Amino acid sequence: MRVRVQKEDFDLSAEVRAISGDSKVGAVASFVGLVRDVRMTLEHYPGMTESAIRKIVDQAGSRWQVMDCTVIHRYGDLLPNDQIVLVAVASAHRGDAFAACEFIMDYLKTQAPFWKKEYRAEGASWVEARATDDQAAERWKK
Amino acid sequence: MKVKVLFFAALREQLGKGSEEIDLPSGVTTVGGLREHLRERGGAWAAAFAAARNVRAAVNQEMVQLAAPITGGDEVAFFPPVTGG
Numbered sequence: 001m002r003v004r005v006q007k008e009d010f011d012l013s014a015e016v017r018a019i020s021g022d023s024k025v026g027a028v029a030s031f032v033g034l035v036r037d038v039r040m041t042l043e044h045y046p047g048m049t050e051s052a053i054r055k056i057v058d059q060a061g062s063r064w065q066v067m068d069c070t071v072i073h074r075y076g077d078l079l080p081n082d083q084i085v086l087v088a089v090a091s092a093h094r095g096d097a098f099a100a101c102e103f104i105m106d107y108l109k110t111q112a113p114f115w116k117k118e119y120r121a122e123g124a125s126w127v128e129a130r131a132t133d134d135q136a137a138e139r140w141k142k
Numbered sequence: 143m144k145v146k147v148l149f150f151a152a153l154r155e156q157l158g159k160g161s162e163e164i165d166l167p168s169g170v171t172t173v174g175g176l177r178e179h180l181r182e183r184g185g186a187w188a189a190a191f192a193a194a195r196n197v198r199a200a201v202n203q204e205m206v207q208l209a210a211p212i213t214g215g216d217e218v219a220f221f222p223p224v225t226g227g
Contacts, residue, residue, distance in 0.1 A: 033227055042226065043150060043151050044226070045148070045150055045203070045219060045221070047203055048203035048204075048219070051203055052203075052205070073226060073227075084227070085226070085227055105227060108226060109224075109226065109227040110223075110224065111205065111224070112224060112226050112227070113150065113200070113219075113221065113224050113226075114225065114226025114227070115150060115151035115152075115221070115222065115224060115225050115226070116225045116226070117151070126222065126225075127225040128223075128225070129196075129222070129223030129224065129225050133227075
């Protein structure tokens, strides 16, 4: 498992290759989140961020067959279309890979200590948490 | 009993600081108690920790509820609901 919280960009295909080496891996599901239309700054809680993400990945590993996993989340200043987050999960079969990838992303949205500040023409403002993100994480409890 | 208190994002900006060492007053034994103690400072503190504000907390880098106990040496963080991903 690799968890990285970094300012630098990442390369999806390199990261997918890095978790695909085991010949028992039959599926890699990946998700990349992008900045939509405004410049932003991402703040995080160094130390807690990494451990919170590791806990989420561990939970995914206890529910699905996760042979390897990489989570990268950027912080600092980001521009429209920049990559923000990568979740890539390797498994024997696609069902586990898809489900674990979506679960990790949904939990990361509500459990990992990141905050976005957007810079729009009318000024800077902190992004409000969305109830739909809480609901997305809640549905995995069923 | 001292605790290290951290503030993030909108709270950090509103309070004008990212961290502070606080001597726990006697009777303050939970995260909720500390939040109330900070609110009673008035001014920006009263606004940042107003009851209506949705403030989340972590103790020693674990997300917790307001009823969670705190003790000397703990690292307590207050922040708005997270918006990463």
